[in-house]
Every structure is written in structure tokens, then in C-alpha cells.
Amino acid sequence: MTAPANTNPTQYSVEGYCLFRGVLSPEEIVVARNHLDSMLSSMPDRQVVYKDGEHKEVDARPEYLTEPHPRHACWLELCRHPRILDAVEQVLGPNLILLMSHLIVKRAGDGLSVAWHQDNTYWHSVQGSDVATVWLAIDDTNQANGCMQVIPCTHEGYPEMEKFSTSGDDLLGLTVQVTPEMAADAVCLEMNAGSLSVHDSFVLHGSDANTSRQRRAAYTMRYANAETVQVNTDEHWVPVYLVRGEAGKNASQYIDIRPGRALPAPIET
């Protein structure tokens, strides 16, 4: 496969997100889906999650499969997949670190919504604005099964918005205030499995519950520009990995998994 074509090369800086279609082949997606299915089959009954601004134990749900990459080589390998990194490089530049990842699976007919939010306000160990999330579709995703939605251009000026409790049954338990006029501008990021979107860590985004008969699974991988973004690795809850280019003065804080390097042994987090 050739390098992914950005559907609109300037869209990321102007609107805060962009799409790359057909990045992973159908065969690669089957492999990822099989790994996911095997994780789902061994999910515990209870889970500690970060919700309503605190860590709490809840009934386990497949929306909360956080940080699989340090524990499973298959997900770490995906985080350094050359075609995924080619897409990230187009928006963040050539020097890239991997900060976090999260499998978000909305079961058919029972998938949690994700209230409007900005990512950056959840990541206090990360300083800087050149931070982006790759949202890789493992299943086909559309409005009915709760595809992600973005409000374009809301990253402009990099405002940090206040969070409020939703008191509802949603993934985060928190939201920011979005007026009906702002919500009317939202764009549904419908795509086939193997395609991905990239969104800025300040842009407003969220998704509806899955009320359809089709599962919606996605793998989110969070990257930053290694030169302009600082990570307090003492406070950060998972290792930070150098995946492409140079890490500069912070190199000693990161695990080097650039092409050709062996992956480190899986760790318990």
C-alpha cells in the first residue's frame, strides 16, 4: 500500500482534525480485530477507571480498555506502524513520541456516549499544543453506531474550557458547555475499518451512544511532537516511547522503539 492520502492537507491546522482513508489493509484489520476479540473474551468483571474527575471501581465495560500498548506487543507494534506514523508526521512533523493509547469499544445496542470534551485538560503531565490523537476504526463506523464527532475550528487560540459533571451514563462523566449553535457545526467522522482520523488535543469532540446492531470498535493512539512538547514522565502513568525521528534533549526519558529496534518486554501497568 502507498502512503495514506490526507483528504485535505490543510484541514488539520485550520479545523483541528483530518481523515486518512484506507491506511490499514483489510488483512491488517482482521489481525487487530482478532487481538481485540481475545482481550474482550478475558475482560475482568470490575475495573478501575478515571471518571467524574477521579479514579473509581466500576463494572467493566469494553469502552475502558485503556493503555493496552505497554502490556501487549501487538498494540505497541500498531502504534509504530509506518503508514500510521506517515499520517501523524503530516500533522505533527517528523519527530514523534507516543504518549498513550485506548481501545474504545461500543457494544451493539449498548455503547456509552462520550460527552463533548477536549483531551488536553485530562493530561496534566503533558505540556504543549502539538499533541494529536489517531482514531483508528477497527469496525466500520457511522452515526448509528456512535462514530466520533468533531466541532471544527474549536481548537483555535487553544482555549482550555471548564469541565462539568454530566451525572449521566457516559464514558467520561464530565463535559464542557457546548451551545446548540456550536453543536450544529459538528461533523460525523464516518469511515470504514482501516481508515483513521487525527484530531488536535484541544478540538471539541465526542460521540453518541451506540443504539445500532453493529459494534463500534476503535483504537486511539496519542502522539506528540518530540521537540515542542514536554512530558513529566514521573507523573505520566505509562512509559513514553520515541517512535520516529529524534527526541532531542529529552531522549533519556523515552523508550526508543523506532524502526529496527526490538520492542521492550510487555509490562504490567
Ligand SMILES: O=C(O)CCC(=O)C(=O)O
Ligand atoms: O471514541 C469516541 O467516541 C471518542 C474518542 C475520544 O474522545 C478521543 O479519542 O479522544
